[in-house]
Amino acid sequence: MSPNRVLLTAVGAGSAAAVLLPPDRPGAxxxxxxxxxxxxxxxxxxxxxxxxxxxxxxxxxxTSGWLFVLCVFAGCAAASLAVAGGTTAHGVLLGSIAVSTGTLRGVPWLFRALRANGAPPMTRPVLVTVVLLVIFVPLLAGADATFAEMLESAVPDEAVGGPIVLFLTVGLATVGACFLIASPPSLDSSSTLPRRFARRDWGLPVGALVVLFAAFVGFQVTALFGGDDYVLRTAGLTYAEYARRGFWQLLAVTVLTLGVVAVTARFARVETDVDRKWLRGLLGALSVLTLVIVASALARMWFYQQAYGFTVLRVLVATCELWLGVVYLLVLAAGVRLRARWLAQAVLGTGFAALVGLALLNPERFIAERNIARWQESGRIDLAYLARLSDDAVPAIATLPDGMRRCALRNREIKDDDWRSWNLARDQAREALRSGDRGQCVR
Structure with a gap:
């Protein structure tokens, strides 16, 4: 890729970001x-x-800010992998940040290439001028309020400042991407660590965990089928309290067990067919039992939310637990041959897919709908919490009786979108507000 083409590509990408991106909100x-x-x-x-x-x-x-920020970071990581690649766990990790680190090397590389290939005469002075203005204008504006007001009146910050930042950010990242394409990095580590643990070293601890998990799963099956009466007799707790106490511990068990599986698979010495069968059998049994624990954790969270209400945090951690269950299924698939270079990519890819699936669910609207359904059954609802949800929840909140709806939606205003910032959830929320009554709040 010639330096002039890299420069044009970066300018084109930066210009597209400056024109198309709505910097202050999610949008098309x-x-x-x-x-x-x-x-x-x-x-x-x-x-x-x-x-x-x-x-x-x-x-x-x-429109949910927390979820969209997660999706943006994940989208940047996926974009970096699209440029740099990566197969092993080490390579996927480095590939997900390769463009950001490549930008630091890409800019000097582009300057050297432009100078060596005879760049247009005005290229260097224009670039140097832009860099100097970006540095010194904010400093001088911050030093004198009158000067800052003059700049704002001459060049409104919301009209130019945002697009300039977007132009520079996306343009420089594009230079980094072009640098990685021109000089592909070696991301997948070729060095191999010795498999130093004999069967007795990993067989006993992993076998002990299998026995422990099997005993726990047996009790879980009894509790699940025994229901509220059994738990109340044996633990002195309602099922909702039982679920509330247990979910976080089971989530920790799920994560820690994944670490045990990864370390054992990486460092176990497999020299014979017997070693291979033991490794496959113990790790397979541990993964299957952990899947039952994942199902128990998800069931607990569901009962917990039915009793105490749905919140953003509870839905998010339940989604993480569900994704961990998918990861264990991938580990089981990889364990068939004890060889899976695809596993790291699959784990990260399913994590990204889980974020997209969560967005399709529209979690804050789902939370509002479930809490309203719970109110219809129990008469308990937290209107203050519903009022704090994003515009995604407005169509669901609008189905409440008039007085309650006014309490949850009072002072809610939604700005109009242009074609760049069009958003389905915001459009539906705006329509729900137009059709709703803004009268007196009645709790």
């Missing part, structure tokens, strides 16, 4: 920008590029 422009940048860079891995676009496209579905 995020996905459009990703498509344009990938089209300009061209040499990308289509699977990761499609995942990146899907993650940025969540901005057209939800």
């Amino acid at each position: 422009g995020w996905a459009l920008t990703a498509v344009v940048v990938f089209a300009l860079v061209r040499k990308v891995r289509p699977g990761w590029a499609a995942m990146s676009v899907a993650l940025f496209a969540t901005g057209t579905l939800i």
